[in-house]
Amino acid sequence: LSCLTTQEYIKLIEEYIYPTPYEWVFIMFHVAVFIVGLVGNILVCISVYRNHSMRTVTNYFIVNLAVADFLVILICLPPTVIWDVTETWFLGSIMCKIVLYFQGASVSVSVMTLTFISIDRWYAICYPLKFKSTTKKARIAILFIWTTSLLLMLPDAIVLDTMKSPQIRVDTHYLTDCGYTWSDENTRIYQLCIVFLLFISPIVLMSIAYYQIAVVLWNKNIPGAAENEFSNSFKSSMVSSNSSVNLRQAAADQTPGTEKI
Template sequence: MEGKPSQPPNGSWPESQNGSGAEAAPAANLTFFSYYQHSLPVAAMFIVAYLLIFLLCMVGNALVCFTVLKNRHMRTVTNMFILNLAVSDLLVGIFCMPTTLVDNLITGWPFDNTMCKMSGLVQGMSVSASVFTLVAIAVERFRCIVHPFRDKLTLQQALVTIAVIWALALLIMCPSAVTLTVTREEHHFMVDARNRSYPLYSCWEAWPDKGMRTVYTTVLFSHVYLAPLTLIVVMYARIARKLFKASGPARDGEKAAVEGRRASRRKARVVHMLVMVALFFTLSWLPLWALLLLIDYAQLSEPQLHLVTVYAFPFAHWLAFFNSSANPIIYGYFNENFRRGFRAAFGAQLCPLQWGSHKEAYAQRPSGLLRRRVVVDVPPSDSGLPSDSRPSSGAPRPGRLPLRNGRVAHHGLTSEGPGCSHMPLTIPAWDI
């Protein structure tokens, strides 16, 4: 997945003690490049842009992990897949963003061979795991909505699916990790502002034959991008068709019709969120895939190759990495439960009471006073999308939370203290 299309010539340049080997070859055979690829204003723009998405990626995806792991009611099948997406995005932010930024600012590869392999492998595994996870989410939503009477996926099965996803991601990126290597380019040097020369190194996939690299790029594009996203589009189209054709509940009456419309809107919001995640992933990675295919299939001239390397690849990498930073924003915009979790994460340090101090918000009753307790079924299959069917034998039975005046006790939230604007102790039953 590395975006440097350099093609080092065969052979190696002998080592030099002072960082310049100009004396070892005729001057006419030497090629010198500027140490920095961009002027100071352009480099500053790249640094600010990459720093922004790095901070968004770290903070946003850490909040997603915190929200899902901290709140028991958020540990659903869909949210486990969303958690896996957040973990893969964190790996991209930690291992790929800094190295790619430096690589795009400096001519050549400034790191060692291990970092070359690690950066390419983690980036490839992360994008593969992300798209496979998006497929798993689409399949889970498809089974839940289009075929509601089939057995639902359990949490244990979801964790096994996540393990299989990472195993497949590692398997498909193994050829890239094996062939990625750092080589010293013969007769090529970098020159800094003080006219000091340095040997030029490149991190690239050293395939025995150029045709093998082209075949591998095509296989990656079809298996990691084109085919999975085509499957996602087909499944979400079926889901949308099912939601549009779904009728209200079987009960008669205006109240039942209102509840049916409310349930349909709730389902549509969740599916809309997942569709936005898949659509944004598609658009974010499309330019980088287009450039990789262009390098392998088009016969670019030397000026064209320089233009693509210096300007097109840094932007394409930034756009692909921006996808890792935007997913938490999409969750917070479309899903109320994530918004509550994000607010709680920011406000946890300001409040004296911690999560979990009100385990039984409505369980306690005044002595001698008998009241009927009404409960609502809370399905375990989604972060805000109730199941359309009765619980199957293979899935865990839905939890039951006390319901009072149309609101459910939110187990695990603290009460509001002085100077603490926490979430309310209750949330609407239809938001779970």
């Protein structure tokens, strides 16, 4: 390699980063995901916007989830695929911060939205008499989700930057990486905090919520259901008693020699 000219060296790098047949399949798969995801999330938002009857609390959260997924697909998917295939960040320092910041924030919004949906369903099914969810509360929750996510991922917008590969001996943008500029220890601590806050904690909360929902539905032990069941059985017994009396009276009327008193 030491005998190569600069142009030959760069050409060698270009051949290295050029997509292989397997990577072209990878790219086409992500193109399909891009198209389907973009169209699907837009249709979800349009459906809820045009149909007033669909503007429920759960659908507000679903629209929020669709918006977060839309941002990931539109802003993050194309540059990330190119980055993965070529091992090169082509978009410069500013876009390195912006793209990865919104990618992390959108993932955080998606996870927190799913968590809020599970909590909303948990209250509705396990505590229906105390449950009072409104679209105003849903909008406040969505504002909280976005604010928390944007603040949580703020380090990405500060410490991410482009870095030249130390193995490249010539001045070229090829094999430029986008990564954290602080120490490896700080990166490890930050990522562990993100894993705990956005993966472990939500999984635990959602597992507990859906487990209790499943138990309540399986046992049909819904608060307020006992009174309704007693009322329904009482009405059924009254209807059955009245029917029996009517049948006996009709039979007595049709029996020969029966005198009416």
